[in-house]
Amino acid sequence: MAKFTIQVDKDLSDIMPGFLNNRAKDIGTINANIQSGDFKSIEVIGHKLAGNAGGYGMAELGLIGKELENAAKNHQKSEVEQLFRRMKDYLSNVEIKYV
Amino acid sequence: MDLRGRSVLVIDDDEDLCKLLNKLLAGSGLNVARAATATDGLAMLKQKAPHIVLLDINLGGESGLTFLKEKRELPNSDFIPVVMMSSQTDKRLLSLSLALGAVDFLAKPINSQKLLLKIKKHMRDGPFPKASFAEDDNEAVADIQCDGKISHINEVSCLLNTSSKIKNGTDLKLESVFLNEMGLGSISNKAVGFGLYTSSGHFDNEIAFVGINEEKAKKIRIMKTYVKK
Numbered sequence: 001m002a003k004f005t006i007q008v009d010k011d012l013s014d015i016m017p018g019f020l021n022n023r024a025k026d027i028g029t030i031n032a033n034i035q036s037g038d039f040k041s042i043e044v045i046g047h048k049l050a051g052n053a054g055g056y057g058m059a060e061l062g063l064i065g066k067e068l069e070n071a072a073k074n075h076q077k078s079e080v081e082q083l084f085r086r087m088k089d090y091l092s093n094v095e096i097k098y099v
Numbered sequence: 100m101d102l103r104g105r106s107v108l109v110i111d112d113d114e115d116l117c118k119l120l121n122k123l124l125a126g127s128g129l130n131v132a133r134a135a136t137a138t139d140g141l142a143m144l145k146q147k148a149p150h151i152v153l154l155d156i157n158l159g160g161e162s163g164l165t166f167l168k169e170k171r172e173l174p175n176s177d178f179i180p181v182v183m184m185s186s187q188t189d190k191r192l193l194s195l196s197l198a199l200g201a202v203d204f205l206a207k208p209i210n211s212q213k214l215l216l217k218i219k220k221h222m223r224d225g226p227f228p229k230a231s232f233a234e235d236d237n238e239a240v241a242d243i244q245c246d247g248k249i250s251h252i253n254e255v256s257c258l259l260n261t262s263s264k265i266k267n268g269t270d271l272k273l274e275s276v277f278l279n280e281m282g283l284g285s286i287s288n289k290a291v292g293f294g295l296y297t298s299s300g301h302f303d304n305e306i307a308f309v310g311i312n313e314e315k316a317k318k319i320r321i322m323k324t325y326v327k328k
Binding site: 048050062 | 116122125126155184209211
């Protein structure tokens, strides 16, 4: 995936780094959860992403979270892995422009 | 409606979402308190009544429905509206929330404009300088300031339309230019009966003028005659 830019309200500039830092932590947690088969924890992370990412201007990440939640709920390991890759790609390539 | 100085209790276990909500709500002048669990939310509600509650349905290990059920057990807690928040679209859960006393639903991800619109729609009119719930032998107490409209008046009472249902026997202080001009500004007032729900979502409360004298009653009669003509 190539780098891409999203526009975020400048009022969120002070809380955005914390949000992205927590997503970086999610990456590590989901990776460990996939290894251990802890689908419930992945479901919880996906659910939270579905609820919060859109508010931070990352609607696509929210959709990935929603799909991740559903896949984890149904214990669909390959689907979870694919969505996890999409999540990592998104977070690796997103660039934020405060407007 | 001016939101400044009014309070909102956000009950959600998602720290990032709460930071976002805090940003949006505090930016509108609201005082924001946060609880991560239904249990903490109830404890905070008992300590200080907020003007409105934003409640997540899915609170990790707990359900927001637990909060709604427990809140119903608190006497006179109806005056605190609860707006549910969820990224789930389970209609059964939403119906259950409404049946348990929630007034509205907000879909996640939160749209800031819709959020403020719903808060303004459901927030009661005035601040609650003092509010406590019944516990042990203590009675529930709430001092409430709210806006209202006087729709009818006679020599002994008036009908006050407010967003709050006023309990029978409640002492009130009515601040009204109209009543001042009628010489009724300094008189004591007491709610009579129970407020009747109206289609506008407000309540018609009958308010008695305690100790009104003949001179003031005459003024009302003259005013009513004048208005009829």
